[in-house]
Amino acid sequence: MTEAVPPLRRVLVVADPLHTFVTYKDSTYAMMRELARRGVALAACEPAHLQWRSGEPVTALVREVTLTDDAHDWFHVRRQGREPLHAFDAVLMRKDPPFDAEYFYATHLLQQAQREGARVFNDPAALRDHPEKLAVMAFAEWAPPTLVTRSAEAIRAFHAEHRDIILKPLDGMGGRGIFRVGADGLNLGAVIETLTQHGHTTIMVQRYLPQIADGDKRILVIGGEPVPYALARIPQGGEVRGNLAAGGRGEARPLSERDWAIARALGPVLAARGLLLVGLDVIGEWVTEINVTSPTCFQEITQQTGYDVAARFVDALEAAVRAGAAASADGRTGAAT
Incomplete structure (x- = not known):
């Protein structure tokens, strides 16, 4: 009986520079540790390393890495070189926000790699369609009263209605740039001017939830x-x-x-x-x-409850890769008949 081929042998992680990871709390690090525990060969690159040239597949300048037990020197680079993304069993897009123009361009390169056979998670088109803040618009019945605008007049009217509001930029992360304005409206004008850049930038406003x-x-x-x-x-x-x-x-x-x-x-x-x-x-x-870009909190949940979030994620990744491989095989079979 032929032994089943494991779904994951090589995985590429597209992320911020590895040396910037805070390993005791980083969820991408937790994913990589679990993949390495299962014997998966790891490689990493940054979005800036993605490249496409006509007549060639999408490639990246990747570093093949092995993980160590040293939290401060947690990886060693074994080899560096340019490889096509479809050469990996899976590509994990784990670049942190902001969701800026360069992030947008990276999703297009990753989508082209998909057309060439790469399996990218999360799906690049889905990343574009679900910006962190704006995705709630599709599920308004589950969200608090929310306004997306660059209009100072609309924001003032929203404040007059709800009295206590939160204002935040659409491209922020980690709580950056978030303001609360209470019933007295103190500094509302200054906050609006700062966040909307005098009406040139769209922001999100939500009713404050005590x-x-x-x-x-x-x-x-x-x-x-x-x-x-x-x-x-x-x-x-x-x-x-x-x-x-x-x-x-x-x-x-x-x-x-x-x-x-x-x-x-x-x-x-x-x-x-x-x-x-x-x-x-x-x-x-x-x-x-x-x-959807790089959800975190894996390690905190695991450390406090014993529930292995990284293992659960890699199980799901393996299942998704298997399903994709089966669908591709069915497609080839259908085309041949």
Whole structure:
């Protein structure tokens, strides 16, 4: 009997520079550790290393790496060279925001690599279609009152209606650039001018949710199914932002009934659109953001609950690669008959 070929032998990770990883909390690092544990050969590159030339496939200047047990010197480069993306069993797009023009261009290069046979996760077209903040527009019934605009007049009217609001840039991450304006409207004009750049930049405005005091929950959805624990990121020291990068304290908790309802409603829809991994941000009863570029919180949930999120993710990745290979084989068989 022929032994089954493992679905993953080589994986390419497209991410920020490896030396910038904070390994004790980085979810991409956790993915890479789990892949290495399963004997998968790892390579890494940055979006800037992607390249296409007419008559050739999409390539990247990649570094083949091995992982060490040293948190400060956690990888060694074995070899460096340019390779086509379709030479890997899977390509993980894990570049952190901002979702700027260069990120947009990278998704087009990755989509071309898909046409050439590469299997990219999350799907590049789905990444473009689901910017972190704007993705909630497709699920408005699960979101708090929200406004997307560059109009100062519209923002002032929204504030007059809801009295206590949060304003944030569309391309931010980690809580950067988020402002709260209360009922007194103090500094609303200055905040509007700063964030919209005097009406030239579109922003998001949402009704302030006081339940933030109990945490901004990150619910991870993998392959359409939720991880049974969320990480509640609790603001500290008078902050309105719970983001860990803004000093929030992370507390892992079992999903509530409402959390399960949200995840089960959105998860299958997002998975069907090519999003293998999604991070839903939930405050109280409401989804405030849908993170698809590089959702995190793997390590915090695993450390506090023992639930191995990275293993769950790699299981789903293997299943997705197997399914893609089977679909390709069926397509070839159909074309031959």
